[in-house]
Amino acid sequence: MSSTLKRKIASVVLIVGLFVVWEVLCLAFGVSDTVLPRPSQIFVTLWQRFPALWPHTVQTLYTTLLGFVLGVGIGIVIGVLIGWSKLAYDVAYPLLVGFSSIPKVAVVPIFVLYFGAGTVPAVLTALIMSIFPVVVNVATGLATTEPELEDVMKTLRATKFDILWNVGLPRAMPYFFASLKVAVTLSFVGSVISETVASNRGIGNMMMIASSSFDVPLVFAGLFILAALGILLYGVFSLIEGRVTGWAHRKTEFAMG
Amino acid sequence: MSAAVVPFGQQPAAPPPSAGPAAEPIHLDSYVELERTTVTYGREPNVVRALAETSLRIAKGDFVALVGPSGCGKSTILKLVGGILRASSGYVYVAGREVDAEPVRIGMAFQNPTMLPWLTIRDNVMMPLKIVPPFRGEYRRKRKTEFRDRVEALLAQVGLKGFGDKHPWQLSGGMLQRASLCRALVHDPQLLLLDEPFGALDQFTREELWSIMQQLWITRRPTVLLVTHDLREAGYLANRICVMSARPGRIVDDRVFEAPRPRTLAMTYEPDFVAMTQRLRELIVEARTDEPAGSTA
Numbered sequence: 001m002s003s004t005l006k007r008k009i010a011s012v013v014l015i016v017g018l019f020v021v022w023e024v025l026c027l028a029f030g031v032s033d034t035v036l037p038r039p040s041q042i043f044v045t046l047w048q049r050f051p052a053l054w055p056h057t058v059q060t061l062y063t064t065l066l067g068f069v070l071g072v073g074i075g076i077v078i079g080v081l082i083g084w085s086k087l088a089y090d091v092a093y094p095l096l097v098g099f100s101s102i103p104k105v106a107v108v109p110i111f112v113l114y115f116g117a118g119t120v121p122a123v124l125t126a127l128i129m130s131i132f133p134v135v136v137n138v139a140t141g142l143a144t145t146e147p148e149l150e151d152v153m154k155t156l157r158a159t160k161f162d163i164l165w166n167v168g169l170p171r172a173m174p175y176f177f178a179s180l181k182v183a184v185t186l187s188f189v190g191s192v193i194s195e196t197v198a199s200n201r202g203i204g205n206m207m208m209i210a211s212s213s214f215d216v217p218l219v220f221a222g223l224f225i226l227a228a229l230g231i232l233l234y235g236v237f238s239l240i241e242g243r244v245t246g247w248a249h250r251k252t253e254f255a256m257g
Numbered sequence: 258m259s260a261a262v263v264p265f266g267q268q269p270a271a272p273p274p275s276a277g278p279a280a281e282p283i284h285l286d287s288y289v290e291l292e293r294t295t296v297t298y299g300r301e302p303n304v305v306r307a308l309a310e311t312s313l314r315i316a317k318g319d320f321v322a323l324v325g326p327s328g329c330g331k332s333t334i335l336k337l338v339g340g341i342l343r344a345s346s347g348y349v350y351v352a353g354r355e356v357d358a359e360p361v362r363i364g365m366a367f368q369n370p371t372m373l374p375w376l377t378i379r380d381n382v383m384m385p386l387k388i389v390p391p392f393r394g395e396y397r398r399k400r401k402t403e404f405r406d407r408v409e410a411l412l413a414q415v416g417l418k419g420f421g422d423k424h425p426w427q428l429s430g431g432m433l434q435r436a437s438l439c440r441a442l443v444h445d446p447q448l449l450l451l452d453e454p455f456g457a458l459d460q461f462t463r464e465e466l467w468s469i470m471q472q473l474w475i476t477r478r479p480t481v482l483l484v485t486h487d488l489r490e491a492g493y494l495a496n497r498i499c500v501m502s503a504r505p506g507r508i509v510d511d512r513v514f515e516a517p518r519p520r521t522l523a524m525t526y527e528p529d530f531v532a533m534t535q536r537l538r539e540l541i542v543e544a545r546t547d548e549p550a551g552s553t554a
Contacts, residue, residue, distance in 0.1 A: 145367070149334070151365065152367075154362070155341060162388055167373065171373075173375075
């Protein structure tokens with residue numbers, strides 16, 4: 001117990017230390033704030049311009065979460081189909097790998113072409129970013145059911161749905177929740193990319209505008225907000241994961257997508 | 258105590274007159290019947306014959322042990338009877354009907370207890386009641402009352418009283434195996450298939466579970482098919498012992514072993530018993546070295 005506490009303290013010290021070193025180096029070498037602003041300047045900017053930053057933050061969080069929820073929904077459906085049926089797996093997997101290997105930035109212009117700049121392309125980019133890790137992990141979880149357990153269920157004349165519902169899905173839960181952590185950070189990335197390319201709101205857009213007017217502290221303030229949101233989302237889903245699938249972490253570590 | 262050798266293959270081996278899947282079994286007195294059954298895996302030219310033409314009849318309420326060298330197709334027979342595997346040729350009947358079509362309740366336990374880690378021991382044991390008719394329809398209504406009592410009674414019988422609320426990781430291997438036996442028996446199966454259920458346990462736990470298993474069989478009288486490597490186990494538990502040859506498996510020896518019940522562990526050290534297990538051991542050693550040609554075609 002004390003050793004985990006020590007580690008937590010150490011990691012806080014590391015973060016604070018990084019900021020201190022950054023601050024000191026900037027002061028020592030007289031780095032201009034149009035090149036690299038000091039952390040203290042960034043925090044001041046965050047504080048002073050908070051009313052202007054807040055709507056952008058809400059917009060980014062909104063597109064991220066909406067895209068994430070939709071993406072996870074679609075991901076579960078595809079993952080279950082693929083993990084459940086060997087045929088679906090064999091048929092659909094190459095296509096899925098193809099889709100997933102397309103750099104997601106490349107599809108943003110297409111979304112903009114279809115839906116115009118703004119919220120919709122950001123949501124869609126967040127959506128497609130979050131689908132794949134969910135699909136892979138849910139399918140893996142379903143596919144790794146012990147054959148002996150399936151034999152037990154078959155001798156009980158369980159239907160495929162019985163097996164899926166009672167064995168496959170609960171067994172896939174740790175994989176699913178592990179994938180949520182990854183998926184939520186990815187949809188966040190997707191949202192910001194889309195905002196950077198084509199939007200008039202959101203942190204990504206705000207950072208673009210700030211950088212074109214050489215307001216570097218504001219750019220970094222945007223970066224800090226993104227980091228904070230990313231940590232927040234990851235933390236929330238880690239917490240949920242620990243609560244829901246605690247049984248899985250007593251024995252084995254699970255793969256992340 | 259007698260150990261009568263029953264030569265095998267003397268049954269009238271006439272196959273059902275190609276009547277298709279709805280064919281009637283020949284021997285209505287037998288509960289489980291394999292009729293010239295074979296199992297092959299793969300396609301030409303890489304065919305693996307897992308089970309050579311095998312016929313086997315098991316009477317209702319009997320306790321039969323299958324012994325033989327590893328990989329000889331013992332588990333294949335179990336899977337055929339359990340309806341997990343389909344025969345490549347021949348027939349498998351359970352309760353006078355072709356397997357798959359029959360409404361027989363089957364319980365199964367393996368060397369690995371395969372408990373679901375997210376459920377308590379009680380919910381694990383209750384799983385068959387959730388799946389198998391007629392319990393299935395009553396599950397929601399009775400799981401907190403009648404079914405719960407049923408599971409508790411069974412757990413108490415195998416020495417797991419009070420462990421119903423524990424999760425599988427909180428139990429030892431022997432305890433999990435007890436729970437696995439409970440799961441195999443909770444829906445009152447007419448047919449119990451055991452695939453080396455005591456194989457991974459230490460000697461003392463194993464012998465304790467033999468005695469529990471014997472008690473359960475005496476009180477409930479399911480038809481049991483036990484696959485094992487342990488000849489003492491086969492002799493202690495079974496009424497009849499079938500020895501299988503190396504792959505492709507076939508039954509090379511089939512003997513009835515009659516000894517009064519309940520049997521004791523002391524019995525397994527008596528000269529007659531030791532002589533029988535010695536004889537079985539020789540048969541298995543022969544079966545291992547006597548590899549028939551063309552086991553892979």
